[in-house]
Amino acid sequence: MRLGLALLIALHGAIHLVGYREWSKLAAAGQPSDRTLVPFSPAGSRVFALLWLAALLVLLAAAALCVLRRDAWWALALFGVFLSQGLIVLAWPQAKFGTLVNVLLLLPIVAAAAHARFRHQVDSEVRALLARSAEPHASTVEPSELEPLPAPVRTWLEASGVVGRERTQTVRLKQRGELRASPGAAWMPAEAEQYFSVGEPAFVWKVTTKMMGVLPIEGRDKYAAGKGQMLIKAASLLDIVDAADEKIDQGAMLRFLGEIVWFPSAALRPYIAWESIDATSAKATMRHAGKVASAVFMFDPQGRVLGLQAERYLGGGADAKLTPWSVACSEWGTFRGIRIPSRGEVLWKLESGNFSYYRWEILDVEHNPAGP
Secondary structure, eight states, rough: HHHHHHHHHHHHHHHHHHHHHHHHHHHHHHHOOOOOSOOOOOHHHHHHHHHHHHHHHHHHHHHHHTTTTTTTTTHHHHHHHHHHHHHHHTHHHHTTHHHHHHHHHHHHHHHHHHHHHHHHHHOOOOOOOHHOOOOOOOOEEEEEEEGGGGGHHHHHHHHHOOOOSOOOOOOEEEEEEEEOSTTTOEEEHHHHHHHHEEETTEEEEEEEEETTTTTEEEEEEETTTEEEEEEEEEETTTEEEEEOOOOHHHHHHHHHHHHHGGGGGGGGGGTEEEEEEEEEEEEEEETTTTTEEEEEEOOOTOOOOOEOOOOOOOOSOOOOOOOOEEEEEEEEEEETTTTEEEEEEEEEEEEEEEEEEEEEEEEEEEESSOOO
């Protein structure tokens, strides 16, 4: 699609060569132009011709930047479209059909501008998260810290490899997977990147996918200062979901609690308390910003996390109800010396049956990254 768009921009730019040649001839002949809405002198025709050439060069440059995936392509293309349309209006009788191409180009250009704005917003949130998370010293995890924990939690932390390692303050994580919006809906391939702050619990998760393989969808889920917000946009322009209330707060808090399995030393943070259930499960309760959320974690005898279960609000708003929610882990891997779940799925347990809505695979986890 990107190559097709770049080709259309380049071809549209090349057509402006016709305008350049037309008004260059009139200027060279010293004839005033009567082919524009505003009559031009020979000198005016010369300037008009150069503007057609400028539109050609701007649009060709925009096409090249689009192919190279440079962020500036849309700004240059937008300028080229406005310049082109201004020339077309002045030469309307001969050039009016170029308006159709300009209108056709405008939508993807505006979508690219909206995408850049969305990404800038999310990047700003990530920088703010990392700035707030700085701690004076990243101490190491001591064996004595595990002694008060329930046996399966202690076994998990020992097996994960966090003992004797630097305590995690921030995390950068990359995922791929597939998601869907409702039971029976088609799965959509997705790529996601997530940042966590651990000392002051927070996260920013950004995801990209395509609906029906064509319409680009961008999403951002976040938790900060005890507040959650879910934002999903179509083509970076139209809000599909923009939810933020106390029920979303609870869901985001539960999500953070569940995702400590990717940075296990967070299980030792003072805002998380553990209660023993049996030899293979324990209850974790997170208290933060005046709110409380709990989940039951399940483990196998080798200390691998098998999954977790909780009561979570399904969506937000007045109609959202607490619904059984669970995460099931199916594969495990070691990333930078720490063993974590590397593949699994997230599902709701509805009255009509289980609704699996996100299948995930961890590609990389970086603890205490230098920056975004």
